[in-house]
Every structure is written in structure tokens, then in C-alpha cells.
Amino acid sequence: MKIMHYIMFLLLLSFCMPAVSEAASTLQSKIDEAPKGATIEIEEGEYEETVVISKPVTLEGTGKVLLRSCGADPVVTIRDKGVTLKNIKVEHCGDEKEDTAIYVTGSNHILEDINIETKRFGIRLDNANDVAIQDSEIVGINRGNGIDLWKSNRNKFENLNITNVSDGIYLEQSNENTLRENNIQKSRYGMHLMFSNDNILDENVSRANTTGTELMESKRTVVSNNKFSSNNNSVNAQGLLIYLASDTEVTGNEFISNRVGIFIEEAENNRLDSNKIMDNFTGVQFLKSNGNKAVNNTFVGNVNDAQAIESSNNQVDRNYWDAASKVDVNGNGESEIVFTADPYFLTLTADVPEYQLFFQAPGIILLQNMLKSPAEQLLIDSAPLMDMTMEVEKEQSSSFSLWIMSAVMILASFSLFILGRKRR
Template sequence: MKKYYRSFLFFIVLWTLPLTSYAEGNLQSLIDKAPAHGVAKLPSGVYNETIVLSKPVTLEGIGQVTIRSCSKEPVITIHGQHVTLRNINVEQCSNAEDTEAIYVTGKGHRLENLHIRTKQFGIKLDQASNTVIEGCSVKGEQKGNGIDLWDSDWNMIHDVRIDKVRDGIYMENSNFNQITQNSIRHSRYGIHIMFSDNVTVKNNVSRDNITGAMVMGTKRTKIEENELIFNNRNVNAQGLLLYDASETEAIRNKISYNRIGVYAENARNNRILANEVRGNFIGIQFKNANANTVSDNTFIGNVNEAQAIKSSENAIVHNYWDASLKLDATGSGVSAIPYRADPFFLTLTNDVPEYQLFFQAPGMIVLQKLLKSPDNEVMTDDAPLMKPVVYDGRINAPSKMLLGAVSASMFVGSMSLFIIGRKRR
């Protein structure tokens, strides 16, 4: 009986040996033998090697295919033109700094349905153009960027899920790129744009990061219909940060539950239009930001609506502020009472954070009226809206309930401190 059992085991091992041997060392030779514009199909298995694709060819996984390497070289290197990589798991397990799971240069490539686990960088585009990354996922250890673009123009990043990397999508000196319908979580900057112009950022979700989108040194970029939410894990956290940006548009975004909703510094001639800004500690903050337009936005449930320091010539009009006094004598839908967002309370709590307990306390309101901030620190909307702009029909009650809850909790906290103080006496 033992003899037959051993023979059976030997047969099983012998039958699986060709697949195992093939999966461990001959992948590059398979690619080299594939004709130009041909398709190399990989059967299921784990391929422990690095590979280079340098001619127009499609490498497609059939079943569960994993290419894995712990060397300092990229697991997959792509250059030349018109390479397609599809249906493959990629594991980069090297601790060497700046090591990529996939390195791409050249033009006209497609990366589809790739699932990447990396200890450093996910996908690096270096002088790559007209390349599409679609339907992929990148999971890291917050040591390198998920997708990194350097000097790479006219690329599209679509429907990619990125988690636990340094910056989700980072681009520098890279123009005319499109970032659409991606989801980025648990990173430093969800989307990080540096010195890149004419970039489109649309329909992305960036949440639970330090900053949802950091846009720096850019011109003519469009940030449209994104969700920049719950980016509040750091004292410097923001939903959207515009720094040294010009001629850039932020339109119809949902910017909610961040520490600062929109922060603009050294920014000029930008348009912030029709955004829903709710539940942030600060709704919108300007510093050295001039000649910008802020219009038709809805500000609801923010602890502090707005602050402006050393900022002038900004056109702030037709926004809805839930904290404003409203009087419409003509039925125009616009309040006759201008809204002034005095940063007195914010300035006070920056110096003494414990004063947050007295948010909306009667005494604090009296002090704000007596000790007015300088005019250059007051953001004024001369024609605020009477009603909020409706986004998908879900704008009204939840935010007001949130503001009430915040106010109630601060009131309870202040009363508790008052009672404790009396008992100690």
C-alpha cells in the first residue's frame, strides 16, 4: 500500500513540475520570443523574476498570475512604444529606497487590471506620454508614492484604488494629464500636483488622508466634482490646498469634514465655484491670496466659515453661509445683509485651543463684536444667498444637525468646566 501511495505522490509532483519550473525562471524568454504586436499569455503561477518589455507586445495573465521580485530593480520595466500589461498581480518586496514595482517610459502604453503591492513605489512614469492606467490597485507601506509622474504629459489615470502610500498620485513637471474616478485613502497627499499645468482632476474620492488634494505651482488646472472628505488627521490637514496656483478652477466638489476645507496661499486669479463645503473646522481660508473668485458655494456646519489674511481684490459673492443673517425684501433670493466672516474666534483659539469650549457662547459673541478684526482679515460676501445651492438634493438638514451637535457639545463642555471650578472653591 505504501508503495502505491509513494508512486501516486511522485506522479503528482512530476505532473506539476513543468509549470513550477516554468513559473520560476523563463518569463523573460517567453516575452523575447513573442512577435511585435503579439500577445504573450501567462498561465497561473508565481513568477519570481524581473522582466523588461521593450517592444510593442501585450503581456496578459490568465487566471491568478503574480510577478514578484525583492531586488533593487523594478519588477517590471516598460519602455519603447505600445506595450500593454493586463490582468497581473505585481509584488515589489525590496526595502531599497525609490524602488518601483513598475517603471514606465516611452509612449502609448496601457496598464489594465493590475494589482500592486509594494514596499516603496507603485507605478513610476518617467518621460512617458499618452499612457493609460486603468482599473488597477496599489497598496503600499507609506514609503513611496502610489503613482508617480515625472516629466510625463498627456497620460490618463482612471479607476485606480490606492491605499497606504506616501502620496496617492504625484506629478511634477507633467502637463495635460487626466486623473479621473480614482479612490485614494490613508496617505499623506491624496493627489499632489507640482509645477504641472492644464491638469484635469475629476470625479475622484480622496478621504482619510492628511490632505485631499495639494495643488502647487499650477496654471489652468481643473478640479471638478471630486469628494475631498475626512482629511483631518493632522494639524495641517486640508481638503483642498491651492498654493502658488493661478487660473485654476475648483468646481462642484464636495469638501467635507476636513480640518480646513479650502486653503489658498499665494494664489491668484483662481475660481472657486459651486462647491459644497460642510462640517470642516474652517470652511475656507485665504493667505496672501488675491483676485480670486468665490461664488455660488454652500457653506454649512463649519465651526469657522472663513478667514482671510493679507488678501484683497477677491470677488466673494452669492455664496450660502448658514451662519449669516438673512433678509430678502425683494424676493431676489439674495440677502440684503452682507456676510462678514470675522476670524476673531479662530485667532483666539489658535493661541489658546481650550477656548474652543466657548464656541458660540454669548460672552464670546459679545467680545467678537467689541474687538473687531482688521478689515484685511475679514472675508465679506456682499450678496449672500438666502438658500443653499442644492447638490443631489442632500444639502439641508444633516449639516445643520451637525452644527447643532458641535455647539451643544461645546456648551456642555464649558458648563462642565464651570461646575468643576465652582466645586474646587
């Protein structure tokens, strides 16, 4: 009997040993044991744990690696300096307000080839500087920001795909960051800058969001070579919103099929130069904004090219307007006929939305010519260009989508008109 008990004890001990060994080799223990500068390779598999990296090491997945947690802590926390995270999928399934997949502070970190699924925040940078995040993907459920910056400077975000989040990339009090070649879709704001200065937004695509990009109380932002398209799923939608911002350079961008291409509100000393503004309901709109410049832009296929309300001191010159009458007497490439954008129809429909039923009706055009808007609401280009400043010949103006947008507005107005009659 004693021998049998002894054998059973040994067998039981042998079954327990692997579990003890496995517990001793968690990812966190490997990180803690690794010397500075080491590369820690994670074998393919799923890991239900959170990790904290507080020294300069590289954590790299080999094959398909998933780190997953539903707890209150971030799945990955990065601190100090010089951490590299590569080829890892991170999933945070918690649904509390502050839940975050990856939390970053410190400086000089690199995140590359990271795939994130989150119910709240994707990556949060808190007082993090000189961080590079590239070649990665973030997918959410519209309850938290994809990448969220707080007092974080000189960071670079390149080649990121971000979908279904609140704000794709959100910056607050964060300066000198570069956002380049990112693709952001189906979110509230594609890129959202607040109280953040000297940032660069270059060659990004912001599509099918409520607002492609908002710049709020931010200075010296460079917005160049981006594409803002189909940001039209709300009555407040626009490609680019410049609000209380100044010294912004908007150059070489495409604004296509948005509700409003560029909306400038209570903003001064901003420059729009050489942009393609095509197939929007309203191309550019100024509201209580003065001292801005719009030059060398191409306006094609917009329902309303431009509107200015309480914005009389803006310089609008040498733009191409497909709706303008063009006569070039001296051959200098400028039309002798001044182009005037009158917001009469938009002002009329703002008070009575049902009047959208009469868009482009002869009676409305006659009224607009007879009852002109006040001078301060007129946007005047004294030297409209004869030729386009940007290539659009190879693209078909998406008149179909524009007609769909107009038809939806007309149907909505017609429904309001019918409901109004029934109530009487």
C-alpha cells in the first residue's frame, strides 16, 4: 500500500510540474529577466495577460501572436525610453470609459506592425515624445479614439488604417507631430486637433467620417496632399473644419463629395491654395471669418461653390470656378468677368428647409437676381482663372453621387412639407 501511495504521489507531482513551469515563464517574467537592449521573441499563440515594459527592449511576435485582456489595465503599458513593439495583435475587450489597449509614456518608442481591436481606446500617448507608430491597424466600435495624444510632442504616425472609432487620431496640447499616409474611415472625426500647434497632416485619406478633420484653436498647421471624401453622413458633416484656428496652410488637397468641403468658422489668417474642391454640396463656407486667403483652387461640380456670412474681409482671387462666366481679353489666363457667389439659396433654405424642393428652379434664380444678399455675404473672385489649377480631366465628376445627395435632401424637404400640411 505504501508503494502504491508513493507512486500516486509521484504521478500527481509530475502532472503539477508543467503548470508550475508555465507560470514561471509568463511574458512579464521574460520581460523582467531580459537585460536592456535585448530582443524578446514571443512564440505564436494567444496570451491572456497584461504586460508592463519599463526598459529599452524589443518585444517581437514570431508568427500570429495575440495579447488579450478584458481588465481595467491596458494590455500593454510602455514607459521610460527606447521600447520597440513589433508584429503583435492586441485585443482589449473591456468596455469601461478609460479602457485602453496600449498606453504609452516616455520617449523614443517604436510601435510597428501592430493590429489592435478595442471597445474603447486604441493607443493613448500621455506625455510621450518622439514616438513612431507605423504600418499598423486599429479597429474599434465608435466608443473611443483610435490614437489619443495628451501633451505629446514630435511623434510620427505613418501608414495606419483606423476604422470605427470616435476620433481617428486626436491631439490635445500636442505640438510638432507628423501624421502621414494614414487611412481613417467610418469615425466621428478622422483627425482632430485641439490647442495643438505646428503639426503636419500630409497624404492622409479621411473618408466616410462625420468630419474629415477638425482644427480647433490650433496654430500653424500644415494640411497638404490629403484626400477628404464622402464625409457627408450628417447635417454637420464637412471635409475640413477650421474653427478658431490661425496660420493654417491648406495646399494640394482633394475635397470630394463632402457636405461642405472646407468650413472656416471664426478663424483668421488661414490660406487655401491649389486644392481640388469637387462634387460637394457646398465647396467652401466662411462664417464670421476674416483675413483668410483662397487662391489657385479648382471648384468643379459643387451644388454651391462658396458661401460667406459675416465674412467680408477675405481675399479670394485667381480660383477656377466651373460656374463662372469666362472671357479673357488680354490673354493673361484670368477672366475679365468677376465671379460672385451669393448664398441666397442656402440662407433661404436655412430658415425654411422645404424650399430645397425648388433648388435651381427658375423662380428661385429670378428671386436671387432681384433680391441680392447683403454685400457682406457675397464672396467675390475679382480674377477667376480660365483654366483649372489641378488635373480633373481624368476623373469623372461624380454627378451621380451628387444627384443622390440632392435627391435625399429634396425627399427630406418634401416629407417635412407633407407633415406640415397634415398638422394643419
